[in-house]
Amino acid sequence: MTPLRSMVCVGILGAHHIPVSGIMADEPSIRLMVDTDLDQVFSLIDQENWGWEFHEIRRIFALDTRNSIVAEINGEIVGLITLINFGKTAFIVHVIVKEGWRKKRLGARMMRDALQNLDSLDVDNVELHAMPDVAEFYTQFGFKRVEEISFFCKHPGTSGQQNTVDATSDAEFRLLDLEETLSMSECQSRMMGFHESDFQYAMKTDPPEYPVARLVGSSVTAMLIARKGSELNPLGPWFMNHPDKKTARAMLRSAIARLPDRRTDVGISTSNELAKDIFLDEGFSLMTEGVVRVSRSARAVSPFPRELLAIGHLGVI
Incomplete structure (x- = not known):
């Protein structure tokens, strides 16, 4: 099968960091994605074999440089969410946790922080396209099934x-x-x-x-x-x-x-x-x-x- 391939931070983000409560020192910190992260970001996305190209990841970041996030520990990016806030509607493009960090609630932490930020910006609709085996994960954040693509x-x-x-x-x-x-x-x-x-x-x-x-x-x-x-x-x-x-x-x-x-x-x-x-x-x-x-x-x-x-x-x- 051909691989699937199928987007003014204020207040809570501070200086490129999203505050997370109760995080231990040996756990990844969550912060805003910056331009210098894109090589690592693309490498993590590319490991999923979805067929994305580097210029597309750069395009997503260029459309919205202030809302995508990464989870980082010791300089290594081990999780990411890329998204585009168009104004009233936001579209989440990627939600990825690196192998070895999965099933440790890192994905849930990133989703909560990303959505908290979008809520502060008065976004009234957040959408994403989920693979069937992970669609249920998003219901805990208030997402509802609309249709199949x-x-x-x-x-x-x-x-x-x-x-x-x-x-x-x-x-x-x-x-x-x-x-x-x-x-x-x-x-x-x-x-x-x-x-x-x-x-x-x-x-x-x-x-x-x-x-x-x-x-x-x-x-x-x-x-x-x-x-x-x-x-x-x-x-x-x-x-x-x-x-x-x-x-x-x-x-x-x-x-x-x-x-x-x-x-x-x-x-x-x-x-x-x-x-x-x-x-x-x-x-x-x-x-x-x-x-x-x-x-x-x-x-x-x-x-x-x-x-x-x-x-x-x-x-x-």
Whole structure:
């Protein structure tokens, strides 16, 4: 199976340290992640064989330099949580404890401290994608199961079912500039159930290389965000008003044609059969299923709608 790969500190953090009560001298201390930690952070993530690239870890840190944390003892990082606070919504990307330090409540300590900090910043929704065997761990912190997520990938040279798509001109699909992309914030956030300001923050902080839109007249009726990586290209989020398979497949082809010729990854809501059919028909193969989307929220969180054909690679984006 191909590996899964699938984000102003104030008050309580002090000088890059999160206070933890009752910690013995021979236990790891928990502090904010800093730029000089990234080599060790990537090494620990890479040991899990999830397929993450170093530049992606740097991108996550660049999106939010003030909330990811590490557990450290004698200069060695033995645990970490990477996360992105988009404003009202935060997405936890990694929760890792090094072998030898597991089953010692280190993961629980890190989660409590990370969530305490987010609560102090008035974040009202924290989400993450958990592997099925550890999803139960997060319930003790108030997380609730929302839905299951499936991940698909397409390798270079893999073709789709050519004979099932009518000829559709790529002329109806074009790239949006940043201002146009930001103008879609209300629609995108409504589809995903996040705050509009979260999406705007993400787009301004990390503008996508290929925001492909479908236009009907002067109206954008669909938008697919595609990005390029050094080894793979992540797709999503992707929304389409009144989605149909023919138009969606043509739009997907238009987006992929703009990307470097390397593996392309995407995540979808497992219950979205239309999205599943679209990606399978276009030559994608199932990579991982049963990943659990969980949420700790002050508001109601619903499964993603049928119109959302692909989810964000890092939660909101």
